[in-house]
Amino acid sequence: MTNRRVVPDDTPLPARAEDLLRELAPQVLGALVRRFGDFDTAEDALQEAMLAAATQWPVDGLPDNPRGWLIQVAQRRMADAVRAEVARRRRETTAFDREVSDAAPVDYDDTLAMFFLCCHPALSSASAIALTLRAVGGLTTAEIAHAFLLPEATIAQRITRAKKKLATLERPFAQSATEHGAAIQDSAEWRARLATVLHVLYLIFTEGSTSTSGPLLQRADLSGEAIRLARAVHRALPGDTEVTGLLALMLLTDSRRAARTGERGELIPLAEQNRALWDRAQITEGVELTTGTLAQGLTGPYQIQAAIAVLHAQARSAEETDWTKILALYDLLEKLSDNPIVTLNRAVAVAMVHGPQAGLEVVAALDDQLAGNHRLNAVRGHLHEMAGDVEAAITAYTTAASRTPSAPENHYLTLRAAQLRHR
Structure with a gap:
């Protein structure tokens, strides 16, 4: 792609x-x-x-x-x-008589403006993703549909609806710093629009990194496109710590792609991955980008997630992972976000530092917020396994397997439960 x-x-x-x-x-x-x-x-x-x-x-x-x-x-x-x-x-108009000379000066780059337009807060996430990939990424409707395993007509309808919605708005373009000066970056509207752009890019990347459904765990074409688009935003806003953090997070996560699946496409968890397969060039770039933001403090969720990914990347083995620092970063991240998935990830760090029972107590508080989400039971199964409670682990893994639409995740969770039964 x-x-x-x-x-x-x-x-x-x-x-x-x-x-x-x-x-x-x-x-x-x-x-x-x-x-x-x-x-x-x-x-x-x-x-x-x-x-x-x-x-x-x-x-x-x-x-x-x-x-x-x-x-x-x-x-x-x-x-x-x-x-x-x-x-x-039989009407006359002069609105389209304006022309730009071949030698006319270019005052600013409209790429960032297109991101802001396609990710307008009036659009749904699904529509914004489709329109961004079409208008900024240059993908065809068929390519977008293939990437998300959806009918081409569905994607076409999303793009059409998005365009019609934008046409009804009085000022769909947000002012950009490149057009009106860096001071505009301090405005609440501009920051909110940028946050929406980053969120859409993050959704595109995560769908490519860990597909929510279908036979493949990863779709490298989709995650690669998200990285390319994130680089475009970073070129426009190289000094923004959240933009830099998102790009770094993508690179550090994608660096593990070759080690995340086996020969038959089966899922391999982080602790069991062959770290020699990790992409050192991506890790180096991701670490450098993250390090470059630290002088301004850890202030944003993407920047903090990138810092967590750096600690994983720098560990020569799973046993050498600095879980104490990772937990401290998750504590900070949780204060900035009310996302229950952040708390679920923090539960794993809590278990690695304070023991599986402490992690299970964190997980128990998420039953209402993540009811029906397979990740809740997958983590619960992992923590019960750490605690030696085999029956509880089997039950949790089996429940998680029944709730995920992803074939590789289903196979992994089912296999994990079967292995525990035959211990």
């Missing part, structure tokens, strides 16, 4: 220009939607401009201002479409 072409396969476009078009696509789309407010027409115009670039650039060479060139061509396509419609309705 992360290597998909943005122009037809038979177009003789050099790899460097192909990468440039992929980078510029959301910037151009953002400029068009911001200027004209018509998402669908802007997408069509962008595709025509990119096809024109794929045809002309190999012959004429790259223009001095590729972004301005694409915007100019796309705006002309939009102007032609609107003038044709105007002619049919």
Whole structure:
């Protein structure tokens, strides 16, 4: 998914220009939607401009201002479409007569603005994810549907509904720091919109890292796309500790991908993974990114989760994991978040530091909040197993297996229960 072409396969476009078009696509789309407010027409115009670039650039060479060139061509396509419609309705308009010179200066990058638009708080998470992958990621509707194991018509409806909803809003674009200066980052609206963007990217990544359903534990194409998009936000906001923390968290988590499943796709828990298979380059980058944020203190949930991932990554074996520091970080994270999954993860750290019974007491307090969630019983089974209560562990593992829609998780939990029965 992360290597998909943005122009037809038979177009003789050099790899460097192909990468440039992929980078510029959301910037151009953002400029068009911001200027004209018509998402669908802007997408069509962008595709025509990119096809024109794929045809002309190999012959004429790259223009001095590729972004301005694409915007100019796309705006002309939009102007032609609107003038044709105007002619049919016998009305006149001058709204689309504005053009951008090929040499016009580019004041700011619209990529971040497109993230803010696609992740508008008025949209549902499902719609925001689909629209982000379509408009910013450049994926086709079919590719998004395949990634989430959903019918293509379902994804198309989500994207259509999202566009219609945005069209009803008076100011769908949030002001961006790159456009109006860094001071805008202090505004409550801007921070809230950025938090929504990061949440959507996190949801995309977690679905790729641990699929909620289907035969595969991981979908590397989806998690890889989330990392690529997170890098785009980080390029726009390199000094934001939460943006940096999210990218670091993704890299550190993804570094374990090769060790998380066996030859037949079976789940391998963290404590049993072959750490020689972990991607050291991703770990190094993730550690450096996380370390670079510490001078500003541990203030955000993604930054803290990245710090926890660093401690796991730096442990040469499961036995050498510094659970005391991890528990301290979970204590801090729990104060910032009322997410019961954070508390569930903290329960494991509590058990590793203070014993399984202490962890089980934390888990017991989550029965109402996580009723029906398979993770609650999976952790409970693990802690009962640590405590030596085999029957309770079997019951918890069996219950968890019956509640997960993920085939690898179901197989792992069922096997764990079977192994305990035959001890």
